[in-house]
Amino acid sequence: MSHDAEPAAQVEYADFDQPNIARMYDYHLGGSANFAIDRTVAEQALRIAPTERDYCWANRSFLGRAVRTLLTEHGIDQFLDLGSGVPTVGNVHEIAHQYDPSARVAYVDWEAIACHHARHLLGPEEHRVTVTEADVCDPETVLNSAGVAGLLDFSRPIAVLAFGILDILPTTDGAGMVSRYRDACVPGSALAVSNNAQLSRTDQEVEGLRSLLADTSTPNLYMRTAEEVAALLPGYALLDPGVVPASLWRPDQPVTEQEAQRGNVYGAVGILP
Numbered sequence: 620m621s622h623d624a625e626p627a628a629q630v631e632y633a634d635f636d637q638p639n640i641a642r643m644y645d646y647h648l649g650g651s652a653n654f655a656i657d658r659t660v661a662e663q664a665l666r667i668a669p670t671e672r673d674y675c676w677a678n679r680s681f682l683g684r685a686v687r688t689l690l691t692e693h694g695i696d697q698f699l700d701l702g703s704g705v706p707t708v709g710n711v712h713e714i715a716h717q718y719d720p721s722a723r724v725a726y727v728d729w730e731a732i733a734c735h736h737a738r739h740l741l742g743p744e745e746h747r748v749t750v751t752e753a754d755v756c757d758p759e760t761v762l763n764s765a766g767v768a769g770l771l772d773f774s775r776p777i778a779v780l781a782f783g784i785l786d787i788l789p790t791t792d793g794a795g796m797v798s799r800y801r802d803a804c805v806p807g808s809a810l811a812v813s814n815n816a817q818l819s820r821t822d823q824e825v826e827g828l829r830s831l832l833a834d835t836s837t838p839n840l841y842m843r844t845a846e847e848v849a850a851l852l853p854g855y856a857l858l859d860p861g862v863v864p865a866s867l868w869r870p871d872q873p874v875t876e877q878e879a880q881r882g883n884v885y886g887a888v889g890i891l892p
């Protein structure tokens with residue numbers, strides 16, 4: 620593991636008193652990298668919107684299928700995971716290495732606990748996996764960091780992964796943000812995104828979730844329609860089935876429409892021609 624990539628990533632800088640979305644998400648998925656404050660607020664989220672755990676699982680399992688598809692069907696063996704979160708069930712490198720042990724994965728997150736936990740979990744993987752603590756809204760810093768520039772070969776296709784992050788950034792210009800990563804990629808590269816959506820959530824649930832997140836380190840929650848998600852991938856050719864509720868993106872098992880709606884998340888994967 621390259622520690623050069625995140626010289627400032629000392630776990631004591633983590634905010635233990637403010638609930639954090641990376642750790643709440645980890646709690647919903649059954650992970651252990653979370654604190655009492657995260658668990659309390661995550662439980663409140665479940666009381667406000669009982670489908671919150673469905674969201675997490677729908678999102679996370681779509682991530683796995685997208686990585687597998689990009690590797691096995693498109694031969695992409697390099698991944699730049701923006702807002703990678705706490706390494707938990709179904710990590711990108713674990714999925715990728717099942718199919719290609721030499722695949723390279725650069726994780727990027729700005730949350731100290733997520734990065735700290737990742738370093739411990741990964742161990743001596745420095746030639747294949749890095750963790751960079753950085754703000755994804757600063758693409759130049761991310762792209763020039765040791766963990767990204769030192770690992771990924773930008774003269775070959777790279778899959779940029781933006782799962783569960785474009786909806787919580789301070790900017791609603793998600794397309795503008797990801798375009799700066801797209802511009803660093805060669806044809807044959809990919810962009811995979813997921814975004815919170817209001818599929819089965821009521822207005823009251825959405826407002827409740829927004830109020831709850833207002834007290835976290837990521838106070839924004841920008842739901843996107845299918846058209847708005849498509850607009851995040853300009854210049855990319857969308858893989859079938861296009862923009863769909865994430866559970867319906869090439870599911871491994873049959874999924875009912877109702878189950879897909881409960882996920883409240885859209886997913887899409889595109890390839891740069």
Ligand SMILES: C[S@@+](CC[C@H](N)C(=O)[O-])C[C@H]1O[C@@H](n2cnc3c(N)ncnc32)[C@H](O)[C@@H]1O
Binds near residue numbers: 678753756
């Ligand atoms: C809901 S989690 C998604 C985790 C993972 N991508 C997934 O879909 O399973 C969102 C992650 O984005 C991270 N994040 C939010 N804003 C960020 C920013 N500006 N820069 C880097 N990471 C950020 C959070 O710390 C959190 O780990």
